[in-house]
Amino acid sequence: MEHVQSYYAASVNPHAPWPQLNDSIQCDVCIIGGGFTGLSSALYLTEAGFDVVVLEAARVGFGASGRNGGQVVNSYSRDVDVIEQRYGKESAQLLGSMMFEGAAVIRDRIDRYAIACDYRPGGIFAALNGRQLHHLQAQRKRWQQYGNHQLEMLDRSGMMREIASERYVGGLLDHSGGHLHPLNLALGEAEAIRRHGGRIYEKSEVTSVQYGSPHQVTTATGNVSAKYLIFAGNAYLAPHLEPRLSRKSIPCGSQIITTEPLSADKALALLPNNRCVEDCNYLLDYYRLTADNRLLYGGGVIYGAREPGDIKELIRPKLLKTFPQLAGVKFDYAWSGNFLLTLSRMPQIGRLENGVYYMQGDSGHGVTFTHLAGKLILEALKGNPARYDAFAKLPHLPFPGGRRLGVPLTAIGAAWYALRDRLGV
Incomplete structure (x- = not known):
């Protein structure tokens, strides 16, 4: 399988491919999945001297990461106030201390390995009503308590200086957030892994795993023996490989379009300071400019990852509601991608057997959490698992009725929250 026909695949940096596994090999750590979770883990581990093999069923960054x-x-998808309410103050303090680490890891990777991925600083949470704005004001206070002092509240006029849209009553600008070309980031990290001696195999779908000492991981044309095994497939992990993981999560689809290239003046008229934006609705819209002055716009969720019939017509009314001045603009690319949702909306990381780890279910916050996760697995394998275990100790609950009933029940719940968003309550 090749990369989906997206803007990212069409604008990807030149890169050398990785081979298919056609042999029986040994390593310290075998990672199933060549997305951000697997790549971040592999890069941290190879930097520390571990012998690492990454097995990717399709291409590096094929899934949500690209x-x-x-x-x-x-x-995270649930903020620190919800964490404290559900799991207690001690969990909130420990998880809160890591809230901003993933973004810092990304910036460090970009700088250290000179990854050309069009990084631009600054992300805006946009409030559509007074209730959402009040929530953002409280979020700013919480985040400041945990060390993020790069936050700026925006009133309606401040939002108009940032976004050429009349939809918003205010917002929160996080200067430590930002936006980038995710597929180019993934490929840059993969190249860094190669430079550290890590081995990546594409088109090497895992067909079975056998736990033991060592663990055996089998593909159609090869086999890996490893002391440690990490499941990092997220929404694209085949359910039969480890049913204990698939029962705890459901895949969800999100859709994105990109416009034709706009003139520099027209693009910057939409977003004068080139920030990325996400609104505060439960089923949120998100958008930003690309390096070649396209508007990239995504929104909504399809539970169960069903492919919609016409992505452009699904997203068009959302885009035009935000930017009616783009009526008549052409869309050059439209695609879907799946992320993995958990019942708690918190990431799931933990252990299955001796030396078998998993990290999944970032619930829409995967770009940053996956980069933190790589750091946590390194700490765990080096004998300091406290921060890894802070997440592993959280209840990883299965969806009622499994994936078959979990999908419609979750969709019903989401429809209720979407109604509340429309009513502003």
Whole structure:
């Protein structure tokens, strides 16, 4: 399988491919999945001297890592106030201390390895009503308490200086957020892994795993023996490989379009300071400019990852509601990508067997959390698992009825919250 026909695939940096696994090999750590979770883990581990093999069923960055909105958004899908309510103050303090680490890891990777991925600083959370603006004001206070002092509240006029849209009553600008070309980031990280001696195999779908000492990971044309095994497939992990993981999550689809290239003046008239934006609705819209002055716009969720019939017509009314001045603009690219949703909306990381780890279910905040996760797995394998275990100790609950019933039940719940968004309550 090749990369989906997206703007990212069409504008990808030149890169050498990785081979298919056609042999029986040994390593310290075998990672299943060549997206951000697997790549971040592999890069941290190879830097530390581990012998690492990454097995990717398709191409590096094939899944959500190479298809997402490209927004570097801090925190988790549930903020630290919800974490404290559910899991207690101690969990909130430990997880809160890591909220901004993933974005810092990304910036460090870009600088250290000179990854050309069009990084631009600054992300805006946009409030559509007074209730959402009040929530952002409280979020700013919480984030400042955990060390993020790069936050700026915007009133309506401030939002108009940032976004040429009349939809918003205010917002929160996080100067430590930002946006980038995610597929180019993934490929740059993969090249860094190669330079450190890590081995990546594309088109090497795992067909079975056998736990033991060592663990055996089999593909159609090869086999890997490893002391440690990491499941990092997220929404694209075949459910039969490890049913204990698939029962705890459901894949969800998100859709994105990009316009034709706009003139520099027209593009910067939309977003004068080139920030990325996401609104505060439960089923949120998100958008930004690309390096060649296209507007990239995504929104909505399809539970169960069903492919919609016409992505352009699904997203067009959302885009025009925000930017009616773009009526008549052409769309050059439209695509879907799946992310993995958990019942708690918190990431799931933990252990299955001796030396078998998993990291999944970032619930829409995967760009930043996956980069933190790589750091946490390194700490765990080096004998300091406290921060890894802070997430592993959270309840990883299965969806009621499994994926078959979890999808419609979650969609019903989302429809209720979407109604509340429309009513502003």
